[in-house]
Amino acid sequence: MNNGQIAQVLDSIGELLEFKDENPFKVRAYHNAARAIESLTVDLADVCRDKKLGDIPGIGKAMEEKITELITTGKLGFYEELRKEIPEGVVAMVSIPSFGPKKARVVWKELGITTIADLRKACQENKLSGLKGFGEKTQQKILKGIEFHEQHVGQYLLNDAMPVAKSLIAWLEASKTVHRVSIAGSLRRWKETVRDIDLLASATDAAKVMDVFVKAPGVAEVIGRGDTKTSVRLASGMQVDLRVVTDPQFPYALAYFTGSKEHNVAIRQVAQKQGLKVNEYGITRGSTLIECKDEVEFYKALGLPYVPPEMRENTGELDPKKFPQLIDYKSLKGVFHTHSTWSDGTAEIEAMAEKARSMGLRYMGLSDHSKAAAYANGMDEARLAKQMKEIDRLNKKWKDFRILKGLECDILPSGDLDLSPDILGQLEFVIGSIHSRFDMPEKEMTERVCKAIANEHFDILGHATGRLLLSREGYKLDLGRVLEAAKQHRKIVELNAYPNRLDLDWIHCRRAKDLGVMMSINPDAHSTSDLENIEYGIATARRAWLEEKDVLNTRDLDEVLEILNG
DNA sequence: GCCGTTTTCGGCCCGACTGTTTTCAGTCG
Numbered sequence: 001m002n003n004g005q006i007a008q009v010l011d012s013i014g015e016l017l018e019f020k021d022e023n024p025f026k027v028r029a030y031h032n033a034a035r036a037i038e039s040l041t042v043d044l045a046d047v048c049r050d051k052k053l054g055d056i057p058g059i060g061k062a063m064e065e066k067i068t069e070l071i072t073t074g075k076l077g078f079y080e081e082l083r084k085e086i087p088e089g090v091v092a093m094v095s096i097p098s099f100g101p102k103k104a105r106v107v108w109k110e111l112g113i114t115t116i117a118d119l120r121k122a123c124q125e126n127k128l129s130g131l132k133g134f135g136e137k138t139q140q141k142i143l144k145g146i147e148f149h150e151q152h153v154g155q156y157l158l159n160d161a162m163p164v165a166k167s168l169i170a171w172l173e174a175s176k177t178v179h180r181v182s183i184a185g186s187l188r189r190w191k192e193t194v195r196d197i198d199l200l201a202s203a204t205d206a207a208k209v210m211d212v213f214v215k216a217p218g219v220a221e222v223i224g225r226g227d228t229k230t231s232v233r234l235a236s237g238m239q240v241d242l243r244v245v246t247d248p249q250f251p252y253a254l255a256y257f258t259g260s261k262e263h264n265v266a267i268r269q270v271a272q273k274q275g276l277k278v279n280e281y282g283i284t285r286g287s288t289l290i291e292c293k294d295e296v297e298f299y300k301a302l303g304l305p306y307v308p309p310e311m312r313e314n315t316g317e318l319d320p321k322k323f324p325q326l327i328d329y330k331s332l333k334g335v336f337h338t339h340s341t342w343s344d345g346t347a348e349i350e351a352m353a354e355k356a357r358s359m360g361l362r363y364m365g366l367s368d369h370s371k372a373a374a375y376a377n378g379m380d381e382a383r384l385a386k387q388m389k390e391i392d393r394l395n396k397k398w399k400d401f402r403i404l405k406g407l408e409c410d411i412l413p414s415g416d417l418d419l420s421p422d423i424l425g426q427l428e429f430v431i432g433s434i435h436s437r438f439d440m441p442e443k444e445m446t447e448r449v450c451k452a453i454a455n456e457h458f459d460i461l462g463h464a465t466g467r468l469l470l471s472r473e474g475y476k477l478d479l480g481r482v483l484e485a486a487k488q489h490r491k492i493v494e495l496n497a498y499p500n501r502l503d504l505d506w507i508h509c510r511r512a513k514d515l516g517v518m519m520s521i522n523p524d525a526h527s528t529s530d531l532e533n534i535e536y537g538i539a540t541a542r543r544a545w546l547e548e549k550d551v552l553n554t555r556d557l558d559e560v561l562e563i564l565n566g
Numbered sequence: 567g568c569c570g571t572t573t574t575c576g577g578c579c580c581g582a583c584t585g586t587t588t589t590c591a592g593t594c595g
Contacts, residue, residue: 022567025578029567060568098584100593135586185595198595226583241595243582256580261595268579279580 002480003037003044004507006070009079010034010063015091016082018101032058035262037067038507039315041514043480045071089115096145103138106131120146148237155193155470156238158536159499162187164238165197168216175212178203179247184257188309190539192502193469196239200257206244213242249281251292255299256280262314263307270302270318278302310542324545329538331554335531336365336460337408337431337494337522342387343368344376346527349387349403350394355528357401363557365404366391367431370418372410376435379407381423388426402557404428408462413437415451417458424457429564431494431522433462434475442476449477450485459564460520460552461486463496463503470500479508486517490566492552493517495544497537498524509544518563520552 014030036058037044047053048071053064070076093104093116107113110131113122123143128134165183172181178201182188185198203209210230214222223231223239231241245253256264257280271278276285283290283301292298296306304318308326311317338352339345345352349366356364368387369378379387384407391403406429410418417424417432424430432452440448452458464482465474486493493512496503501524504512512519521537523530541551548554552563 026567028578032568058568062567098593102592133586133591137585141585196595224583229582231583257595259595261579264595265579272579277580281581 001045001070001074003040006044006067007034007037009070009076010037010066013079013082015094015101016079016086019086019090019105020082021102021105029058029060029063032262033063035314039313039510041511048072087114089118092116093119096142096149099142099145103134106133116146116149155195157193157469157499158187158190158502158539159533161194161197161238164218164234164236165199165240168197168199168213168240171216172199172201172209172212175209177205177208177212178244180250182254184243184254185241185259188258189260189312190310190536190543192499192505192540196241198257199240199242200250200254201242201244202247202250202253203244204246209244210242243280245280248291251294251298252278252282253280255295258309258312260313263312263317266314266318267302270304274303276302308542310539311545313543325547326542327538327546327548327551327554329535330360331548331551332361332521332534332538333556334361334363334365334553334560335523335525335534336404336406336429336520336553337367337462337496338364338525338531339368339408340366342383343373343378344526349390350397351528352525352531353394353398353401353403355531357398359531362400363402363404363560365406365429367406367408367429369435370407370409372412372418373408373435378410378418381419384419384423385426406430408433409458410435411448411452413440413448415448417452417455421457427457428561429459430457431460431462432458434466438466438475440475442478445475446478446481449482453482453485453491454489458491460492460494460522462494462522463498463501463524464493464508465503465505467503467505468500469502474503479504479511483508483512483515483517486512487515492520492563495519495521495537495541495546496524497521497533497535497540498530499533499536502536502540506540506543509541509546513544513546513550518552519546519550522553 010030011034014027017027036056048068053059053067066076066078090104090108094100107119111122111127113119122128123139128139129136165187169181172178181201184200186194187197201209206228210225213230214232218234219232220235221233223233229243231239233239243257268278276283290301292301299306305320305323307317316322335356340347340349340352353364369376371378371380388405391405395402405427407427408431411432411434412418465477467474495509509519521534521541523533525531552560
């Protein structure tokens with residue numbers, strides 16, 4: 001059982017305990033422990049063997065026992081019992097908006113409802129209105145919530161949400177009703193998927209801002225409206241929350257509404273120890289406000305270095321000793337993993353190169369598909385040889401830019417690379433990727449990938465888990481072993497910046513960094529505009545605390561070639 | 567269930583909004 005699975009069990013226990021009306025602090029303890037494990041960069045099984053579980057903050061005696069049971073037996077009696085006690089369908093009900101564990105428990109205990117379908121039926125038959133705390137409006141709200149739940153997974157990719165948020169910001173700014181306005185919430189932290197869009201504005205007349213906001217293009221429904229908070233649903237189904245505060249309150253509110261929730265809790269604990277109180281309106285000592293004009297001052301007032309939003313996940317960012325020199329959005333000097341019309345890209349090589357050059361990049365590694373990717377018009381040896389000549393011709397064009405000859409080479413089920421060693425040896429780099437036989441058992445898949453990594457012509461492991469966000473699980477793979485192999489053979493692992501991949505994810509990137517495995521932030525561009533995806537990759541790298549030194553393509557060309565040849 | 571530079575017991579972050587309520591519980595972030 002790996003760290004992720006153990007964290008999942010503890011999270012699940014926390015959730016189940018809520019249905020039992022358990023002490024909310026006990027519930028939180030389970031979620032905290034899960035969070036602590038999730039961000040761990042070592043294998044919990046090793047920590048357990050060394051009897052060091054108790055050293056992990058958030059893990060005490062009870063957690064230690066449960067984790068040990070999970071690791072040694074693969075099961076946990078306490079968890080099994082809980083699951084038997086609370087029907088799965090009842091747990092599933094909390095994915096209905098504004099329907100939480102307390103309400104779920106009431107309909108289950110009072111009316112014996114254990115599925116969302118039954119819940120809908122009960123609402124339609126007006127059976128809920130008699131229950132304590134339930135009225136006509138609640139019933140209607142639940143029906144609406146179920147409808148929404150069925151239409152949407154309720155999650156959106158970063159690249160779907162970000163442009164919408166930016167256009168709403170522009171709308172509010174254009175109205176001249178706001179002083180300052182910003183994206184907040186998980187979107188500002190660049191979480192890979194988001195549930196909604198959070199916006200924060202400062203203004204002298206909040207009501208005016210709300211008036212403008214509900215008239216924004218795309219608003220289909222006003223879900224709620226108060227003096228300081230308004231929620232709307234867009235025609236796309238996306239929910240947008242807007243909070244309005246006074247301008248002096250803006251920095252505190254921005255910190256607060258950016259979250260994460262766990263980061264905020266940790267911030268307040270830090271504040272409390274210094275006799276300070278933090279809320280969205282200020283930092284106060286007694287009745288005295290500590291003035292901050294922006295977030296930098298906010299953190300300073302608490303004696304902390306400024307924590308960029310991407311890092312605010314309560315995984316150690318409040319410990320100044322651990323603070324990294326984060327990679328910047330302008331740190332990349334070149335990119336790898338780009339496609340052209342030679343395989344399944346939509347743009348000519350030259351257009352891709354010109355776009356990369358216009359973005360201020362100095363080199364672009366071209367890596368069209370190899371022949372096993374027939375669906376993508378993959379190249380055989382002969383076409384690849386021809387493409388190399390074409391690149392030589394194009395490279396005469398620029399003094400300040402170069403296209404590198406590469407290939408996204410299929411890793412065959414055997415673990416061999418798709419094209420002959422002879423032609424691979426002529427390339428400047430080779431990305432190895434899995435595009436077939438996703439269904440292999442974990443052990444075989446791990447061996448397949450590790451064998452490819454050991455191949456002398458292999459340089460970069462492409463989208464290591466193969467997951468597609470919101471649509472496909474990754475293939476089964478022992479990432480720990482894969483990263484070890486990359487380290488041993490001094491190979492590079494990709495952080496694929498394509499917004500529905502972001503693979504490796506931030507947690508595993510951080511693990512790679514801690515192991516000393518070099519990463520490369522790659523756009524996996526199939527069009528010129530896809531090159532801009534590197535922004536999502538850099539954001540993910542920042543979430544993983546990566547520094548420039550951890551990333552291949554922050555380096556100048558000559559150094560990059562040295563690393564690839566070495 | 568975790569934690570401790572006043573503590574091994576008694577705390578544990580804080581507030582807005584909604585719908586149901588005459589003072590509050592649940593949900594959300």
